Amino acid sequence: MSSTRRMRPADPTVPLVGTVRVDERTKRLTTRLQTGEIAVIDHGDLDQVSAHALVACSPAAVVNAAASTTGAYPNMGPRILLDAGIPLLDRAGPEVMDVAEGSTVTIKEGEVWVGGALVASADRLTPEQVTDQMERARANLSDQIEAFSHNTMEYVRAERELLLDGIGVPELRTDFAGRYALVVVRGYHYKQDLQALRPFLRDARPVLIGVDGGADALLEMGLAPDVIVGDMDSVSDRALTSGAEIVVHAYRDGRAPGLERVEQLGVTDAVILPATGTSEDIAMLLADELGAELIVAVGTHATLVEFLDKGRQGMASTFLTRLRVGSKLVDAKGVSLLYRSGISxxxxxxxxxxxxxxxxxxxxxxxxxxxxxxxxxxxxxxxxxxxxxxx
Structure with a gap:
């Protein structure tokens, strides 16, 4: 169930005026989007995590150059925005991405104006339209399951060395041997899970691993990450300069686009780790191979819709990672139940x-x-x- 509070939708006849923030990467946009501003994104099939991040910024409106729901699967992002009372303008077209950052934009019903010029026309979604799109998307879910399963098996064949050989273990200062490790991804319900884990964190004092923006989730809880793993595209400068060890997830050929940003911040001892799979998979494998006794996962992806939300066409690396890590891996919800106090x-x-x-x-x-x-x-x-x- 979504934690977003249902609010009364804004009157579509009343013009909205605000400063615009433009970015094709929604999670990058939310790091600078302020209350009352207008977000311009290019995000087909707007996912739950991105929608919740937008809601947290309290924008006046969201303008999407792409289709917020393509019909491929029933994504919840549009519903979350509308339930929060945030107008969503859909299919505005690629030209809206050319609006200059910081411009003052006026939205009149489905039209986007800059000064006296009309720059885009969009469909202002209603709850009824979103409900209809979701119903039609559910009808296509069986086809997505079949394609997803096929792609997963194809990738398993290509990436089977992950299961057999693991990843090359870099040298880190942090000692994992015999300790618990907490892997935090800024995914579904990560805030609630971290709150529920406070007794566990107090008693077990695990190694804290932030996967990209998961490092900021730890900092928001007043916790300092020990290790940050990822391609560094959605983690803050504050987290990267917090003193945590930085492991830059690179392509198999060694290219690491995120390394330049890390070095620009003055971090000179970052470790480059070329490997297939997602950054959260790499974080789990790293903890496993460095000797962690137990790996607790927060906000990681496990269901079909979650993978489709991330734009994954298969889950081979995640499937293989779970096979390799085995019984060491437990979900945060299970751990929180064990540590829940029975005394009010x-x-x-x-x-x-x-x-x-x-x-x-x-x-x-x-x-x-x-x-x-x-x-x-x-x-x-x-x-x-x-x-x-x-x-």
Whole structure:
């Protein structure tokens, strides 16, 4: 169930005016999008995680150059935006991406204006349209399952060395041997899962691994990541300069596009790790091969819709990773259930009060205790007399 609060939709006849932020990468846009601004994105099949990130920024509207739902599968992104009361203008066309960052944009129903010039016409989605698109997308889901399964098996054949040989283990300062590891991806319900894991984090003190933006999720919780793994396209400068060890996920041929950004921030000891698969897979394999006893996953992807949300055509690397890591890997929800306290706050209050009462009774049976309570009684009489004197 979505945690987004349902709000009354804005009146489509009232023009919206705001500063525009433009980026073809939605997760990159949300790092600079401010409240009341207008987001311009190019995101076919808007996914849940991106939609929640947009909602958290509280934009005045979202303009999508692409189709927010293509019909390939029932993606929840458009519904999340509309439930939050954020207007969504769909299929605005590629020309809207040419609007200059920081321009003042006016939205009149489905039209996007800059100054006195009309730059794009879009379809302002209604809840009824989104519901109809979702129903039609569900009808196509069986075809997606068949194609997804076929692609997965093809990739398994191509990437089977991942299961047999693993990845090359780089040298890291962080000691994993015999410890628990927490792998955090800024994915589904990651905030709730991290909150629920606080007792586990306090007791186990695991190695904290942030996968790209997962490092910022840890910082938001007041936790310092030990290791950051990823292609560095959605992690903040603050996280990269936090002192964590940086592992740049590179292509198999050694190309690492994210390394340049890391080095520009003055991080000179970043490790390059060429490997197939997703960055979250690499983080798990890294923890496994460096000797972690248990790997707890937060926000990782496991269902068909989650993989389709990420634009994956198969899940070979994830499938192989789970086979290789085996029983070491557990989901955050399972761990939080084991560490959940069975004593409520009110029960603890009553327990403390009962203990204080028992202590008072015990003191009253001793000469020293009786003398103490006598002094307290005299003091109380003096205070009460002083209060009565005020009135």
């Amino acid at each position: 706050t009110m029960s603890l209050v009553w327990l403390v009060l009962a203990g204080l009462f028992a202590l008072g009774v015990a003191l009253a049976t001793t000469p020293a205790g009786r003398a103490f309570f006598g002094v307290v009684a005299v003091r109380w009489d003096d205070i009460w007399a002083w209060i009565e004197g005020l009135f």
